[in-house]
Amino acid sequence: MVIAFLDNLFSLMGTTVSKCWTKFNQYFEFWYEFSRKSSVTGAYMVRKEFLKHFIDYFLDKKSPLKIYVNKPVIGSSYASPNFGMLLKTI
Numbered sequence: 011m012v013i014a015f016l017d018n019l020f021s022l023m024g025t026t027v028s029k030c031w032t033k034f035n036q037y038f039e040f041w042y043e044f045s046r047k048s049s050v051t052g053a054y055m056v057r058k059e060f061l062k063h064f065i066d067y068f069l070d071k072k073s074p075l076k077i078y079v080n081k082p083v084i085g086s087s088y089a090s091p092n093f094g095m096l097l098k099t100i
Contacts, residue, residue: 013054020058023067024078031084031091038064038095045099064100068093 019040027034041060044051055061066077070084084091 016054017058020060020063023063024081028078028082028084031082032089035092035095038099042095042099061100064096068096068100 023037027037041055045055045060062075063077066073066075067081070078070081
């Protein structure tokens with residue numbers, strides 16, 4: 011049950027989280043705090059290859075992995091995304 015919730019939350023990164031990029035710092039803050047809780051939570055993140063996904067997400071079009079090819083555009087001409095928590099988690 012908990013694993014299904016976490017898997018679903020993780021799957022939102024390329025879609026819903028990208029659409030709400032002005033507020034996505036809270037999403038990445040959750041994963042940062044989650045990763046620090048125990049070796050079990052860390053093992054979950056390693057098994058799901060979070061590091062690879064987070065780096066690909068951050069690099070966007072410059073990423074050689076191209077995991078999130080169809081993700082919505084993040085940022086605008088008026089504001090830049092705050093990747094602080096994403097980078098802290100990495």
